[in-house]
Amino acid sequence: MLLRLAPAATLAVLAGPVVLGLAFTLLPAFGFLPALGGATFSLDGWRMLFAAPGFASALALTFGTGLATTLLALILAAGLCAAAAHRPGMARLRRLIMPLLASPPSGVALGFAFLAMPSGWLVRLLSPWATGWQVPPAEPVTVGDPLGASLVAALLLKEVPYLALMLFAASATVPVERLTAAARALGRGPATAWATVVFPQLYRQVRLPIFAVLAFSMSVVDVAIIVGPGNPPPLAVLATRWFQGYDLALYHPAAAAATLQFLLVVLAILLWLALERPAAALNRRWLARGSRSRVPGTAAEVAGALAGLLIVLGLLSLLAMLIWSFAGSWRFPAALPDHWQLAVWQGEAGGAAVLAVTSAGIGLAAVAIALVLTLACLENEQRHGLHPGVAVLWLIYLPLIVPQIAFLFGVQVLLIHAGLDGTPAAVVWAHLVFVLPFVFLSLADAYRALDPRYAMTAAAMGAGRWRIFLVVKLPLLARPILVAAAVGFAVSIAQYLPTLFAGAGRVATLTTEAVTLSSGGDRRILGLVAVLQTALPLAAYGLALAIPFLAFRRFSSMA
Known part of the structure; x- marks a missing residue:
């Protein structure tokens, strides 16, 4: 039952903020914003x-x-x-x-x-x-x-x-x-x-x-x-x-x-x-x-x-x-x-570490949710023999094709009404809108290309569907899953406008700090922030490649 809800939940994450955000941007564009006294269109x-x-x-x-x-x-x-x-x-x-x-x-x-x-x-x-x-x-x-x-x-x-x-x-x-x-x-x-x-x-x-x-x-x-x-x-x-x-x-x-x-x-x-x-x-x-x-x-x-x-x-x-x-x-x-x-690294280590931890925490949270939704959707496809068409692909790309500025203001209006603006949870949700498409696109081909005979063999030995998913499919797909997670993490680290709007200026990340410093900050501090901006995604890619190698190297002689 939960798997059947996954596609709807995924499309809601992708299309919901875009459609609602566009609507709540379009209304103020024509003068309708009751919070500021605009009760009529103009x-x-x-x-x-x-x-x-x-x-x-x-x-x-x-x-x-x-x-x-x-x-x-x-x-x-x-x-x-x-x-x-x-x-x-x-x-x-x-x-x-x-x-x-x-x-x-x-x-x-x-x-x-x-x-x-x-x-x-x-x-x-x-x-x-x-x-x-x-x-x-x-x-x-x-x-x-x-x-x-x-x-x-x-x-x-x-x-x-x-x-x-x-x-x-x-x-x-x-x-x-x-x-x-x-x-x-x-x-x-x-x-x-x-x-x-x-x-x-x-x-x-x-x-x-x-x-x-x-x-x-x-x-x-x-x-x-x-x-x-x-x-x-x-x-x-x-x-x-x-x-x-x-x-x-x-x-x-x-x-x-x-x-x-x-x-x-x-x-x-x-x-x-x-x-x-x-x-x-x-x-x-x-x-x-x-x-x-x-x-x-x-x-x-x-x-x-x-x-x-x-x-x-x-x-x-x-x-x-x-x-x-x-x-x-x-x-x-x-x-x-x-x-x-090393003076800059020593003097700014504390502030830079806070920014790095915040950026990494938001990225990891967004990636975790994106992976759960993506894996649930792909598993639901296989269990029910679904073949998504071109329309689904367009929906996946929707947050990437619609300009961020066109709907993020509307999203901020929704967050204010919900009392969530300026919170880390709101920033994670805003990042998820952009992380999810990249995670899905990075993982979908590998998941769909997995040889079905592995699952058939496990089923013949008495394994249930969830056991096959957890014990057979996930280990076989460990590298693609981790690479997709690294891609999503890099996308999250790069987000500027979603952090700015959903965070209401109260949630600072490496990217928002880098843009702020670019207008006249010390180049040495700017260099430090930019290095950390690049180091976090590169570390994620490195782990994505190293973890499967270390975990499964004892099976290398079977190849």
Whole structure:
């Protein structure tokens, strides 16, 4: 009976906050918020939004950076896969991008800001021997530029590895070698074959992750605060500022901005869908002509090289924050600190430990609930022979596609009415909305692919269903379960807006502290916080790989 309730409970966790949150954001957007005296509907909030200084620029910035990030991330990720597909070392490549995948976006953005700013590490490595600079240059503006180029670059450091991993995973379901061999028999190079024949077969399977990247890039707040333009900022940052301000009159335009953010994401997804058909038609026409042009292959190789450069920059970003956390004095243009010290780690250990424990506790609680719901849903599928369709997949992705700012304000209103805002339980629940989809998607394929003969053998020996689940299935799936838990934990550590809204500013985590410090805190303390931000998820991934090895190594000779 409990298993039959699991799918409904899971969908309620995923869709409930989004739908209710959107509703309670939409009503204030049109003036209805009785708690602030708004008992009638009006368009005053929209008028204030449209009249806000820099509104048009914020709108263009939001739309432009989101589409540019998504398109570039897809091209670079596809190029990386095309370039790596015919070369050995795919496993090494996946291990290389793991630190970037585990690191919170804000942590990567902090490291990137130090790399790219005029006084940053890249300039220091070239100065003064190549640039002649003894002081940091005033131009060009490389972080916080008004066009949002630095925001796009920082987002690409996270999104290219993510989409590359999605393409790697999708390639396991497609006969890549056979398709590549057929294309090469027609005279096409390996990279050209992958880009023009294999990639179209994979695209449909990664469409929802692409939409998640598009929604995230258009509505991200923490990364935009750290490296994005400040005046005007992107629309999501503008709405967040108004929501978190002390002027209650700004709540209505803030809700209008959040609603508009949702509409912009919907419009961007529709535009993307509209462009899919002509793009596919062009590729089919090129294939039908039998062209042996090397242009697609060359473009894929170039994109792959650029993606590799981005991965290196991402890893350097993480290394930069580690160095800052141990730096003493570090004058420009020195490439490394003048001396090293442990003073920051010793002086800030207590406060950092509290933040780390809070972040880890919230993450572990959210992951535990997500695992219970996911395992119950998947076991219910097997016991009753269910085959969820595309609609269920869309529901799983719903919290990842709908902009966070569009429904989290409404969720905060609900939490205030329930008397739960500002509590750790509310933050855990808010994190669960985003952790659950990643845990489910990470574990579902492995659970469904488990050979049913194990369960049949156990049943033939007299084991009941629950004994089979606990004694047979869970040990066999220990590694996928732990990896899914590590993925969910990393997602929880990265959450900024859910912590900000559900915690009402009273629950501090490593991520909220990092964003706060980014506006002018000591770089050494900032480096320490960013290092811990990355260290916690990496430790989770390490445990996910080590625990099954240590627990089952006595059976290794049976393989």
